[in-house]
Amino acid sequence: MNNIFAVASIVIKELYRRKDFYVLFILTALICLVMATVNIFNDKHIIRYLKEICLLLIWVASLVIAISTTARQIPAERENRTLLPLLAKPLSRTQLILGKFFGCWIACGLALICFYGFFGALSGSREHLWPLMNYMQAAFLHWIMLGVVVAGVLLGSLVFAAPSSNSTISFVVVAGILLVGRHLDKVALTMQEPSRSIVYSVYYAIPHLELFDLRDLIIHNWPLVPWKIFSLAILYALAYATALLIATCVMFRRKAVN
Amino acid sequence: MARDFEPFESAMSAILKTEKLRVEFSSREFRQATKVALTGLDLEVNAGEIFGFLGPNGAGKTTTMNVLLGFVPPTSGAAYLFGIDVRQPIARQRIGYLPELTYYYKFLTAEELLRFYAKIFSLAPGETDKRIDQLLKLVELEHARKRPIKSYSKGMQQRVGLAQALINNPDLLILDEPTSGLDPLGRMKVREIIQRLKNEGKTVFFSSHELGEVETVCDRVAIIHQGELKAVGRVNEITGKHASLEKAFLEIIGYPTPSTP
Numbered sequence: 001m002n003n004i005f006a007v008a009s010i011v012i013k014e015l016y017r018r019k020d021f022y023v024l025f026i027l028t029a030l031i032c033l034v035m036a037t038v039n040i041f042n043d044k045h046i047i048r049y050l051k052e053i054c055l056l057l058i059w060v061a062s063l064v065i066a067i068s069t070t071a072r073q074i075p076a077e078r079e080n081r082t083l084l085p086l087l088a089k090p091l092s093r094t095q096l097i098l099g100k101f102f103g104c105w106i107a108c109g110l111a112l113i114c115f116y117g118f119f120g121a122l123s124g125s126r127e128h129l130w131p132l133m134n135y136m137q138a139a140f141l142h143w144i145m146l147g148v149v150v151a152g153v154l155l156g157s158l159v160f161a162a163p164s165s166n167s168t169i170s171f172v173v174v175a176g177i178l179l180v181g182r183h184l185d186k187v188a189l190t191m192q193e194p195s196r197s198i199v200y201s202v203y204y205a206i207p208h209l210e211l212f213d214l215r216d217l218i219i220h221n222w223p224l225v226p227w228k229i230f231s232l233a234i235l236y237a238l239a240y241a242t243a244l245l246i247a248t249c250v251m252f253r254r255k256a257v258n
Numbered sequence: 259m260a261r262d263f264e265p266f267e268s269a270m271s272a273i274l275k276t277e278k279l280r281v282e283f284s285s286r287e288f289r290q291a292t293k294v295a296l297t298g299l300d301l302e303v304n305a306g307e308i309f310g311f312l313g314p315n316g317a318g319k320t321t322t323m324n325v326l327l328g329f330v331p332p333t334s335g336a337a338y339l340f341g342i343d344v345r346q347p348i349a350r351q352r353i354g355y356l357p358e359l360t361y362y363y364k365f366l367t368a369e370e371l372l373r374f375y376a377k378i379f380s381l382a383p384g385e386t387d388k389r390i391d392q393l394l395k396l397v398e399l400e401h402a403r404k405r406p407i408k409s410y411s412k413g414m415q416q417r418v419g420l421a422q423a424l425i426n427n428p429d430l431l432i433l434d435e436p437t438s439g440l441d442p443l444g445r446m447k448v449r450e451i452i453q454r455l456k457n458e459g460k461t462v463f464f465s466s467h468e469l470g471e472v473e474t475v476c477d478r479v480a481i482i483h484q485g486e487l488k489a490v491g492r493v494n495e496i497t498g499k500h501a502s503l504e505k506a507f508l509e510i511i512g513y514p515t516p517s518t519p
Contacts, residue, residue: 006377088355
């Protein structure tokens with residue numbers, strides 16, 4: 001565990017010493033603050049649009065941070081040759097992968113705390129409502145979802161050597177899952193065999209990241225998600241993240257490092 | 259066949275050993291032949307000696323080091339560090355490694371980098387602080403310990419690399435072309451550090467193209483060419499009747515040397 005957290009601490013340090021997070025946070029804050037000055041229908045109490053824009057920006061920014069941070073980890077270690085002195089120490093390849101995973105995931109969690117803190121302050125100042133449990137539930141499921149994304153991108157970084165190609169492909173896949181994933185079963189119904197079976201297989205194989213999206217519940221001030229469903233969603237994400245991490249470890253153990 | 263010279267000291271125990279080490283790289287290109295990087299390499303490095311590993315580019319020096327460090331699995335044969343198979347991470351507990359031309363984490367300072375590597379060796383906090391102070395003094399980077407590595411010159415980066423290789427006070431140091439790309443002053447400093455490590459009783463296994471440097475600091479050398487061990491022995495034995503190690507090296511690898519007037 002000591003080695004895993006040593007590697008993770010370097011990833012976290014990298015995130016807060018790079019400009020990516022600050023740029024995205026300032027950009028999100030600026031857009032939201034500008035939007036907050038607009039009075040829709042001259043009614044100061046209409047803030048639904050503001051919450052929607054802010055949460056959308058938070059989702060986009062968090063995915064950018066998760067994918068770009070994770071995608072460069074192993075390729076940058078290879079390119080700068082820091083992988084060599086690292087693996088020459090009593091650190092196993094599995095520990096390295098787990099360290100990178102936890103580092104990226106915790107870094108994403110820290111970024112989410114800042115983003116949701118800003119969102120809570122902004123919406124609370126306009127709405128005078130503080131549904132903290134709802135925010136915490138949304139932020140936590142969001143973070144759990146990012147765990148699946150981080151594990152997937154880590155696997156991708158072993159397949160695609162260049163961070164840019166890995167980032168691009170990961171963005172396309174994650175956006176595809178979020179936007180189209182939930183409709184694949186309906187699409188399959190309109191198809192002939194064997195396409196129908198293929199699309200159905202894809203529908204059941206992909207992690208349904210949209211299940212972790214509680215934006216609508218926050219925007220419309222709906223009640224909390226039942227804790228049983230909340231727990232099942234966490235287990236669902238953990239199963240996918242574990243499977244992806246096992247695949248990454250197996251692949252990395254077989255890879256020659258030179 | 260390798261030319262065998264006298265063993266350095268028969269009483270010394272081998273802490274680095276390879277047995278009939280063979281490494282093949284299969285080509286990703288269609289119908290391309292498999293590349294043989296090492297062919298049955300037998301090598302022994304004894305405790306306390308400085309061992310130079312020589313060979314032209316592409317001879318198999320870095321591949322040998324990669325096998326020793328567990329980066330590349332051998333196709334056949336075996337390699338041991340302190341009698342432990344190199345495929346086990348524990349074999350690397352007592353070694354330090356400096357790769358050729360490494361660009362360490364730019365966002366860290368030298369002190370943070372060393373602290374990170376110390377954590378991997380599970381050094382106690384007090385011991386870590388002491389060790390970092392000693393090493394930064396040894397590599398003459400005390401003044402720059404709080405500066406990010408991205409602001410370091412190439413020589414400074416190489417010295418911080420040497421410091422990370424020494425963080426666990428290793429018994430065996432594996433250095434891959436430690437003076438590559440350094441100016442004469444940088445080379446001299448690295449050479450001084452190697453010499454100092456020798457005086458402390460450390461074993462150093464290093465590859466280099468600087469034959470003059472090898473002649474100065476090494477107890478024994480091995481010459482490898484096209485994956486095959488061509489010669490191994492003490493520097494003066496290898497040099498033999500030749501005027502310099504360079505001339506002997508060229509003859510051993512089969513390069514026609516110009517006759518001296």
